[in-house]
Amino acid sequence: MPKDAVVSPSHGKAFADRRRDPATKREAVLKTAAQLFLEKSYGRTSLNDVAERLNITKPALYHYFRNKEEILLECYRLGTNLIEEALNEIAAHCGTGLEKVEAFIYSYANVMTVNFGRCVMRLDEGDLSSTAFTEVRNYKRKIDRRLRSFVEEGIQDGSIAPCEPKIAAFAIAGALNWICEWYEPQGALSAEEIASQFVRTLTQGLARNKRRNGARGPVNLGAQE
Amino acid sequence: MPKDAVVSPSHGKAFADRRRDPATKREAVLKTAAQLFLEKSYGRTSLNDVAERLNITKPALYHYFRNKEEILLECYRLGTNLIEEALNEIAAHCGTGLEKVEAFIYSYANVMTVNFGRCVMRLDEGDLSSTAFTEVRNYKRKIDRRLRSFVEEGIQDGSIAPCEPKIAAFAIAGALNWICEWYEPQGALSAEEIASQFVRTLTQGLARNKRRNGARGPVNLGAQE
């Protein structure tokens, strides 16, 4: 286990006072848990780790959550809510399919730089119980279908070049989801910078000039075109 | 723990005979281990699980590997070798930067549909010891730098539109790495189909028409352009 370090200033303050304030304490638990899950993964984060960072003991956590998995599920839910909000905002302001996709990329990229948003894609669904698992899975499927419909819409209205919507959506989603694997809050790249560059790269492509032929077969390695 | 199912025909045959043939037995262990790691994750796969699928018992595994982590590390190494080979093939046949990137996308996408290749990106590096961790990390960094250099080369020779190579490389790598999260060997999409579509989507972009202005600021949600 290599990485540890970084003792966050954290929300330990929430438990300094023993005054009854369950809401903010619960929130503090979730924030530090999410932080630790992202640092060390869910499986390698013990409830003792969470408690320790909050300056309390493990059993105290059970006042706010039924078990470890409920903490995980809450992280997922808070994250998916962020995505939900972004999607609603996009749906409200309509435009061409391409514009919707652009808005999606921008919003989604930003969500992937927020801890709870990162949890949604970076943590392992397999750690959830089967009911929670299907809940999260259905939600993700919904997002994917939403993006795919934007692409289809763009092909219809002519703003997007003909392509396989399923695969195109996977490519976009992949690029975006991967952000939460390499993004670091203290890093050189700001969320907005990443988001806008992603919009450009994914919609405009790398190539300087549009190719004349629409589709392309398998690339012949080293074929000089 | 939701998903189990799929009792693979597997390489249980390798241990049917007790004849001394360490090489193929070791290979059988690796293949079934990789399979299980991808199905259930490394953490949720016990050595008993691996042994059971091979019709042997746990301690027998210790004849071929020092410990569980060594099995994991071997999966990583076999996977990175696949990528290495692909990269060498590309480096050998030179062309424009864009052509190299295209070749990279195509080869890499294919590797992501092979079990050992999937292991490299899908399994959790955090399960490795610190020395193995840095080994794998350095290797991944090397791949990333290689891709980034292709992009930079393309910008130089004019085949790729000006952009931030670091972010562009991340976008491409993300889309590709994500393949191993959703690809299923028995699924509707073939590896080649995915690979060639990815080449098109990533290099040509979604948009039907090239935008006149090169860079783009943050998208105004719902702004009618």
Next chain:
DNA sequence: GTTTTATCTTACCCATGGGTAAGATATCAA
């Protein structure tokens, strides 16, 4: 055959960590 060696099994050890029992201590309402 007999010995040697690789292979594999049964039986076990023990550290980790989720979860609980039972009681202490502070807060709040009266």
Next chain:
DNA sequence: TTGATATCTTACCCATGGGTAAGATAAAAC
């Protein structure tokens, strides 16, 4: 002040799973 309640701690239980010890059995060497 006093009881009731929420909050938190110390001490514990126990299932899981990596790893080992010691011995059985079969293959190869002689």
